[in-house]
Amino acid sequence: MKATKKKAVAVLSTLALVTGLLAGCGSDEGQAAEGGVQNVSIAIAQVGDVPSKGNEIQQKIEAYTNTKLDIQWIPASAYNDKINVMIASSDMPKIVKVQYNPTVTSAMRNDVFWEVGPLLKDYKNLSAQNERFFDNIKVEGKIYGVPVFSDIARATVIYRKDWFEKLNLKVPTTPDEWYETIKTLATSDPDGDGQDNTFGLMLFKKYNEDQYSFTTRLGVSFGAPNKWKVEEDGSFTPEFMTPEYMQVLDLLKRLYDEKLLNQDFAVFDSTEAEKKYDSGVVGIRVGVAQNGKSQQERLSKNNPDGVVDIAGLLGPNGDRVAGQTGNSGILAFPKSTVKSEEELKNLLSFLDKLMDPEMATLLMRGMEDKHYTKVGEDQVEMSDFDAFQREVKPYRDNLPYVEGYNVPKLKDTELGEKGTALAKELAEHAVPNPALTLYSPTYGDRGADLDQVIADAQTKYIMGKIDQSGWEKEIENWGNAGGNKIREEYAEDYKKQAQ
Amino acid sequence: MQQDKTWGNRIFDFVNHGLLLLIGIVTVIPFIYILAVSFTSPHEVAKGGFILFPKEFSLAAYRYIFSTDTLIRSLGVSVYITVIGTFINLLFTSLMAYPLSRRYLRGRQPILLGVLFTMLFSGGMIPTYFVVKSLHLTDTLWSLMLPTAISAFNLIVLKNFFQAIPDELEDAAKIDGCNDVSVLFRIVLPLSMPAMATFSLFYAVAHWNSFFSAVIYINDSEKWPVQVWLREIVILAQSRIGDTSIEETEIQPLTIRMAVIVFSTIPIMLVYPFLQKHFAKGVMLGSVKG
Numbered sequence: 001m002k003a004t005k006k007k008a009v010a011v012l013s014t015l016a017l018v019t020g021l022l023a024g025c026g027s028d029e030g031q032a033a034e035g036g037v038q039n040v041s042i043a044i045a046q047v048g049d050v051p052s053k054g055n056e057i058q059q060k061i062e063a064y065t066n067t068k069l070d071i072q073w074i075p076a077s078a079y080n081d082k083i084n085v086m087i088a089s090s091d092m093p094k095i096v097k098v099q100y101n102p103t104v105t106s107a108m109r110n111d112v113f114w115e116v117g118p119l120l121k122d123y124k125n126l127s128a129q130n131e132r133f134f135d136n137i138k139v140e141g142k143i144y145g146v147p148v149f150s151d152i153a154r155a156t157v158i159y160r161k162d163w164f165e166k167l168n169l170k171v172p173t174t175p176d177e178w179y180e181t182i183k184t185l186a187t188s189d190p191d192g193d194g195q196d197n198t199f200g201l202m203l204f205k206k207y208n209e210d211q212y213s214f215t216t217r218l219g220v221s222f223g224a225p226n227k228w229k230v231e232e233d234g235s236f237t238p239e240f241m242t243p244e245y246m247q248v249l250d251l252l253k254r255l256y257d258e259k260l261l262n263q264d265f266a267v268f269d270s271t272e273a274e275k276k277y278d279s280g281v282v283g284i285r286v287g288v289a290q291n292g293k294s295q296q297e298r299l300s301k302n303n304p305d306g307v308v309d310i311a312g313l314l315g316p317n318g319d320r321v322a323g324q325t326g327n328s329g330i331l332a333f334p335k336s337t338v339k340s341e342e343e344l345k346n347l348l349s350f351l352d353k354l355m356d357p358e359m360a361t362l363l364m365r366g367m368e369d370k371h372y373t374k375v376g377e378d379q380v381e382m383s384d385f386d387a388f389q390r391e392v393k394p395y396r397d398n399l400p401y402v403e404g405y406n407v408p409k410l411k412d413t414e415l416g417e418k419g420t421a422l423a424k425e426l427a428e429h430a431v432p433n434p435a436l437t438l439y440s441p442t443y444g445d446r447g448a449d450l451d452q453v454i455a456d457a458q459t460k461y462i463m464g465k466i467d468q469s470g471w472e473k474e475i476e477n478w479g480n481a482g483g484n485k486i487r488e489e490y491a492e493d494y495k496k497q498a499q
Numbered sequence: 500m501q502q503d504k505t506w507g508n509r510i511f512d513f514v515n516h517g518l519l520l521l522i523g524i525v526t527v528i529p530f531i532y533i534l535a536v537s538f539t540s541p542h543e544v545a546k547g548g549f550i551l552f553p554k555e556f557s558l559a560a561y562r563y564i565f566s567t568d569t570l571i572r573s574l575g576v577s578v579y580i581t582v583i584g585t586f587i588n589l590l591f592t593s594l595m596a597y598p599l600s601r602r603y604l605r606g607r608q609p610i611l612l613g614v615l616f617t618m619l620f621s622g623g624m625i626p627t628y629f630v631v632k633s634l635h636l637t638d639t640l641w642s643l644m645l646p647t648a649i650s651a652f653n654l655i656v657l658k659n660f661f662q663a664i665p666d667e668l669e670d671a672a673k674i675d676g677c678n679d680v681s682v683l684f685r686i687v688l689p690l691s692m693p694a695m696a697t698f699s700l701f702y703a704v705a706h707w708n709s710f711f712s713a714v715i716y717i718n719d720s721e722k723w724p725v726q727v728w729l730r731e732i733v734i735l736a737q738s739r740i741g742d743t744s745i746e747e748t749e750i751q752p753l754t755i756r757m758a759v760i761v762f763s764t765i766p767i768m769l770v771y772p773f774l775q776k777h778f779a780k781g782v783m784l785g786s787v788k789g
Binding site for chain 1: 715727730
């Protein structure tokens, strides 16, 4: 009998253990608006630290917009997976920051999110922004959210002014000039230490991928299309089948063959390349306009005499720069949580209010006397930039703002101000990617793989592993593997949207 | 009686020791590098070069990462899910492995096939999320421990280990008045300490390194384990050069990244020496005579 009793005890204790485990998991999701204060739950990307709950910045935003914010920070390392899970499970807050990618656009097509296009005109700040921002997030001609604005065109040449002056160089524009400049920088010992230790250009892996692609930016300045070219007859040609883009590849191949380019670029990490630029052994790079200033700061730490300058990457005619999406995400409103159009309007007016002068100043400059100080009529200076980066940037990077709109001017270094001005100027010469908002089911399914195939082929071509005929064969493979289908689908959708 | 070694022997020993030493150094150097960089001043690191000993000693990186309580709190979360999670793993894995190891259990084969099936096919991320969500586990630390309570692979290996324990031991225990549960806890588990140590290490390291499920299941950043932060700080730094600017992403200096790695690696490394003594062989030597 003893044995059975023991058995019973064992079974019971196991049961108790299991129920104990399950009991600890209740949660409630009660939400109620009190006294006209609107509850806004929002899922956005984590930027550095997660600000503590109820911090000053958030309090200020809540007070001004009369809302109660419930922010869910999503780490960048699994951002898209998390968003996919959220969309699939309809488990979303009222505002979700999404990226314009196949999963999201197909969700938009399937009515997961509210269409906001027709409503936008009622919001003074949102409607005041360049239409290009909104065109770039259209899905079948409709707008399903508010973009988190960013510069539309930002490719610039960042170079060592002191070296250029010493060697009597000017900023290159044509392929030949680029070759000569890089060669001179690499071989004439611009730092004057008698050693052959300088580079003209530093290439790194992923140099030809995404909208940040170095080859696309350079190619566009030479006259290549931005990713896709629409031919006269409405057909689509990818950039790498155009002669202008080949000029970039041939330039890199020539540099590689003559050992003027780091030979390990195919596996070279971008952070390592960044370090080389910071330590002052490389002469020229392509980067974001505002990068010039930070490059100067980091260089100065290692080399106080180094001088950095920037110039638009505009090509021989000075009028072509690769356009980008103009947003760092889209704030979308899921139908599963935003129940009525009334509520949608309230959320839109919340975002619109964030661009009022008071809020715009808070998001872009921080708080007076804490992050910035006034230095004149309508001009301020950052006084504690590190605190700004930690406390304000997480909000700013996720919410709509436009530098220069409803915000006092920033007193900056000469290079910093030049960068801001240049970014504005570049936008006027932006060459857009015509396929940006076109729909291709094949690209949605296999686009990433196909992009990789052709990116790898470019690397092989530069390194001389394949020759001209090998390269043409790779393009053919790409076409047969789905590339041709993408071209057709883009052309078809383009025709449909033009009507 | 020490015999004189032949020349061949000596050369062999020499080469052998040399080679092992080399492998040892190659293994240890990355750790030393990380440790050294984390204690070096950012200025020194920016100059480049390979650092094995900090020339300019600095605690700036550590001061920075401890300036908020985020990392310490998340370390607490990690320790919690590692300790409790591993306990749950070992308990449930052995509770299932032991019956399956007994040949007289009816229906053993179908159950084993079922286990095997989960090794080859899984529900996928989104269905799994639905299960976790409908059990109300989302946003709790249980979501990091219960869905992975039993690893099919570990279960099968442990089952095989249990099978190697002679049936006679079980018979003897039963004759002495043990029931099935006490056979498991009093006889089988104590005899399986090397296996338990091994699996607790497997499980503990898996819990310690888990970050993806935390991001998917847990919305409240205060409940994230340290790996989420580590990934955020280290991986984000790998972003594209073309657009990494102060306007775009904030890259943490190398020293801070290394300090975070040190901070999140040391605790789990400290576990190894304590488990190592259980890896001793021959626990069962001579338990069955005849």
